Amino acid sequence: MKKIKGHIDYNDEVIRIRGLKKSFGDLHILRGVDLDLYQGENLVVLGRSGMGKSVLIKIISGLLKADNGSVEVLGHNVMNISDKELQELRLDIGFSFQNSALYDSMTVRKNLEFPLVRNQRNLTRAEINQAVERVLDAVGLSQTINQMPSELSGGQRKRIGIARTLILRPRIMLYDEPTAGLDPITCIEINELINEVQERFKTSSIIITHDMTCAKSTGDRIAILLDGQFERQGSFDEVFDTDDERVKPFFDYNFIQ
Amino acid sequence: MDSQTNTTIRPRRFKSIKRTLNDFFLSIYNIYLFVARFFKEVFLPPYEWNEVVKQCYQVGVRSFTLITVTGFIVGVIFTKQSRPSLAEFGATSWLPSLVSIAIMRALAPLVTALIAAGKVGSSIGAELGSMRVTEQIDAMEVSGTKPFKFLVCTRVIATTIAIPLLATYVGFIALLGGFLNVYQGEGTSFSTYMQQVFEPLSFIDFEASLVKSIVFGFTIGVVSCYQGYYSTKGTEGVGKAANGSVVTAMFLVFIEEIIIVQIAGWFR
Numbered sequence: 001m002k003k004i005k006g007h008i009d010y011n012d013e014v015i016r017i018r019g020l021k022k023s024f025g026d027l028h029i030l031r032g033v034d035l036d037l038y039q040g041e042n043l044v045v046l047g048r049s050g051m052g053k054s055v056l057i058k059i060i061s062g063l064l065k066a067d068n069g070s071v072e073v074l075g076h077n078v079m080n081i082s083d084k085e086l087q088e089l090r091l092d093i094g095f096s097f098q099n100s101a102l103y104d105s106m107t108v109r110k111n112l113e114f115p116l117v118r119n120q121r122n123l124t125r126a127e128i129n130q131a132v133e134r135v136l137d138a139v140g141l142s143q144t145i146n147q148m149p150s151e152l153s154g155g156q157r158k159r160i161g162i163a164r165t166l167i168l169r170p171r172i173m174l175y176d177e178p179t180a181g182l183d184p185i186t187c188i189e190i191n192e193l194i195n196e197v198q199e200r201f202k203t204s205s206i207i208i209t210h211d212m213t214c215a216k217s218t219g220d221r222i223a224i225l226l227d228g229q230f231e232r233q234g235s236f237d238e239v240f241d242t243d244d245e246r247v248k249p250f251f252d253y254n255f256i257q
Numbered sequence: 258m259d260s261q262t263n264t265t266i267r268p269r270r271f272k273s274i275k276r277t278l279n280d281f282f283l284s285i286y287n288i289y290l291f292v293a294r295f296f297k298e299v300f301l302p303p304y305e306w307n308e309v310v311k312q313c314y315q316v317g318v319r320s321f322t323l324i325t326v327t328g329f330i331v332g333v334i335f336t337k338q339s340r341p342s343l344a345e346f347g348a349t350s351w352l353p354s355l356v357s358i359a360i361m362r363a364l365a366p367l368v369t370a371l372i373a374a375g376k377v378g379s380s381i382g383a384e385l386g387s388m389r390v391t392e393q394i395d396a397m398e399v400s401g402t403k404p405f406k407f408l409v410c411t412r413v414i415a416t417t418i419a420i421p422l423l424a425t426y427v428g429f430i431a432l433l434g435g436f437l438n439v440y441q442g443e444g445t446s447f448s449t450y451m452q453q454v455f456e457p458l459s460f461i462d463f464e465a466s467l468v469k470s471i472v473f474g475f476t477i478g479v480v481s482c483y484q485g486y487y488s489t490k491g492t493e494g495v496g497k498a499a500n501g502s503v504v505t506a507m508f509l510v511f512i513e514e515i516i517i518v519q520i521a522g523w524f525r
Contacts, residue, residue, distance in 0.1 A: 103396075105384075115400035
């Protein structure tokens with residue numbers, strides 16, 4: 001699937017991060033991260049394990065508190081925001097977890113209904129059903145509606161996880177390792193789904209991945225997190241057109257030459 | 258050589274004791290914060306009544322069979338074991354009174370709490386622990402739901418409501434077990450037995466039992482939710498949460514039993 005960049009509005013920053021620092025004890029994970037995400041853009045964040053990629057999106061969604069710096073999401077500084085405002089802001093942020101994080105004790109239908117019912121308590125049963133069917137159709141898994149998460153494959157779980165976030169129609173999507181642990185064909189399907197979500201729901205996304213195929217097919221822009229900072233940013237070809245020994249192994253490992 | 262070894266071991270042992278004490282007081286402080294958060298959130302809307310009812314049903318169903326069997330056996334065994342001592346003084350006619358005092362004042366709430374700590378406490382600890390390590394709690398949080406309110410408040414309310422109900426049920430089942438044994442031994446009729454059962458009991462006995470069950474229920478809910486909600490270290494953490502829920506809840510139930518018995522004694 002060829003990426004079309006026409007829909008990106010480079011004048012509209014949906015996320016703006018400056019000088020972000022985060023440590024766990026003596027371990028300095030993020031050491032002054034600067035990052036912008038534009039309206040309609042898919043930004044892929046690459047980096048080695050333990051470099052703080054997931055920490056970054058958890059800070060953006062307010063799951064973790066940063067030590068220093070500023071994180072503005074849709075004009076709100078998540079570092080200085082009340083719990084109520086954060087909860088309202090989160091309705092505009094979809095988070096797709098690495099292990100899907102589906103609620104084990106609920107069917108697919110209940111999983112999808114859960115955020116909707118809790119946040120929009122005045123909806124009728126017909127409206128809820130319609131919303132559930134719409135997002136299930138968007139991820140191509142209408143037939144799984146009454147299944148339990150344990151009955152789904154890894155790829156299906158990822159899709160349902162994405163569907164659950166889409167039901168609230170978020171403006172920003174955060175994907176944590178969307179293709180981790182999946183076979184190559186399912187990876188391609190998930191990559192296509194990420195691009196479909198971007199086009200159909202007009203979302204801006206940050207995609208955390210190690211998978212270069214995912215990076216290449218979904219990313220409008222690639223940012224590489226090295227030593228707690230973004231060292232290189234740009235299109236896929238721009239980022240990997242380098243002799244930097246810290247960057248080249250990503251490319252060489254994924255596309256064995 | 259021995260003195261050298263002793264000097265190196267002592268600081269290490271001292272550090273270990275210091276760390277253990279530090280962890281102990283830190284966990285007490287964290288539980289205090291947890292309870293404070295519970296009281297802060299439980300009175301604020303939205304109210305999750307459906308989830309509370311669901312959890313009450315879960316608590317009841319999870320332990321109903323075991324509690325029925327255990328309550329009945331406790332009644333039979335206690336009556337059977339008490340008979341020889343009373344028979345020595347020719348006082349077997351006091352058996353229903355003795356059984357009722359023991360069951361209503363102490364055994365019913367205590368047995369119910371211990372079984373609930375094992376059955377319900379471990380289940381809540383493991384369930385929340387598993388939800389924590391698989392990021393289901395984080396998923397709730399980012400989808401605009403308050404997981405503490407939805408998962409913790411509902412479960413603590415459920416155990417606080419369901420355990421007193423179960424304790425009352427256990428009390429009657431145990432008295433029934435006692436009756437069967439008394440009927441077998443002395444041929445006492447059911448109406449006479451019940452009359453003798455309620456004769457020695459005063460209002461304060463029922464009141465103390467109810468307070469005890471409520472406190473036990475709240476304790477089991479808080480401890481198991483705390484252990485599960487703050488579970489870490491993957492699947493190992495889930496096991497620790499389940500185990501920690503049972504051990505800590507049982508320990509606290511015994512401590513509370515002693516304290517409430519003392520307080521009730523002052524009012525008697």
